[in-house]
Amino acid sequence: MTHSRITILGAGFAGLSAVRELRKRDRGCEITLVAPRAELHYLPGIIWIPSGLRTREDLVIPLDNFFRRTGVRFHPAEVVGLEQGGRLVKTSAGELSNDALVIATGGRFLKKLPGIEHAITPCEGIAAAERIRDRLREMTGGNIAFGFAGNPNEPSAMRGGPMFEFLFGIDEQLRREGRRDAFRLTFFSPAEQPGNRLGPKAVIHLLGEMKRRDILTHLGHKLKSFDASRVLTEGGEIPAEMIVFMPGMTGNAWFDATTLPRSPGGLLQADANCRVPGFERVYVCGDSGSFPGPDWMPKQAHMADLQAAAAAANLLGDLRGVASNETFKVELMCIVDSIDKGTLVWRTPERNVLLPSSRLFHWAKRGFEKQYLRKYR
Structure with a gap:
C-alpha cells in the first residue's frame, strides 16, 4: 500500500x-x-x-x-x-x-447563446469579477441586467446562488455610493421560479427581496441572444449596458x-x-x-x-482490496450575501431551512472563508 x-x-x-x-x-x-x-x-x-x-x-x-x-x-x-x-x-x-x-x-460554462461575448460570467474567475468592478466604476448610470440559466440536459449543472449575491451586493454598493437612483437593475431567468433549487421558501424570499430593492424581474422566457446594449428573450428585450450572466455548466x-x-x-x-x-x-x-x-x-x-x-x-x-461503499450526504448549505448581511439557506432531502437576512450571517461567511483558507496557507 x-x-x-x-x-x-x-x-x-x-x-x-x-x-x-x-x-x-x-x-x-x-x-x-x-x-x-x-x-x-x-x-x-x-x-x-x-x-x-x-x-x-x-x-x-x-x-x-x-x-x-x-x-x-x-x-x-x-x-x-x-x-x-x-x-x-x-x-x-x-x-x-x-x-x-x-x-x-x-x-465549464455553456457559451452557446449568440452574442454571449457581451456578457460577463462571474464564476469563470477572479478576472471576471474585476471586470464587473471596473465597469461599475466607469458607469455613471444606466441599465444592468443580471441572470442565470441551466443546462437543459443536467438540472444540477447550474450555479445560481452567486448570481443573487452579485445582484444584491451591487444594489447595496450603489446605495452606499449614493448612485442607486441612476441605475436600473433587472434580474432575468428562463425559469419562472428562480432559485427553486434552494427550496420554495428561498424563491419567495429572493423575489420579495428584489421587490423591496426596486429590482425589476423578467422571468419565464427563453433566452434568445445578447448584444452590447440588451438581452433578447422570447418575452421581449431588457436594456443593459452591462450584462452579468451565468450560463449552465457542462x-x-x-x-x-x-x-x-x-x-x-x-x-x-x-x-x-x-x-x-x-x-x-x-x-x-x-x-x-x-x-x-x-x-x-x-x-x-x-x-x-x-x-x-x-x-x-x-x-x-x-x-x-477491502470492500468500501462510502456515500456522501446530499446537502445544500449557503449564505446568500449582500455585502453587509446574509441569508442562510440549508437544504437536505428531509428539510429546508431559511433564516432571514442578518449581519451575523455575513460575518459567519467571512469567518468560514478565513478558517477554510487556513488549511491551505
Missing part, C-alpha cells in the same frame, strides 16, 4: 479536499496533483470584489506550502486525455501513470478525448460512491461529475468536499 501511486486532476475544492482526505487515512501513498498552477482560487469570495471588500491577492492562495506539508508532487500542466482505462494520464507536460485516479477538474473539453461515460449534460457519469462506472479505480468529485440524487443537488464547494471524502475512502479501500 505504501507505494500506491494516486493521481489527482485539479487544484480546486474537490481536488484539494481529496488530498486532505487521503492523507488523513494514509501517510504512505504517493500523490501527484495535476493543475495549470499551484494555486487555489477561492471563488466564493469574488462576490466581494466589486465593492472592494476583497482583492485578487486575498483570494489567490499559493499551494507550495500545502503540497510540501502533505507530501504531494505537483505536476504543472493541462490534462489532455486518458489511456489504458485511466491508468495513464496525458498532459501538456508529459504522461503520468497511476494506480488510482481522481478527476476533479471542475466544469464537462471539460478534454473529456471528449476519452472514453469516460458521460451524462446527457456532458458531465462524467458517477455512482453514489463517486466511482466512474466501467473504469477500475477511477473516481470523480465536484463539478466534473453527474451524481445520482435529487435534481436540486448543488454544484458548490461544500458538496465537492463531501464527495471528495467518499471518493478518498473508496479509493483506498479498492487499492487494499
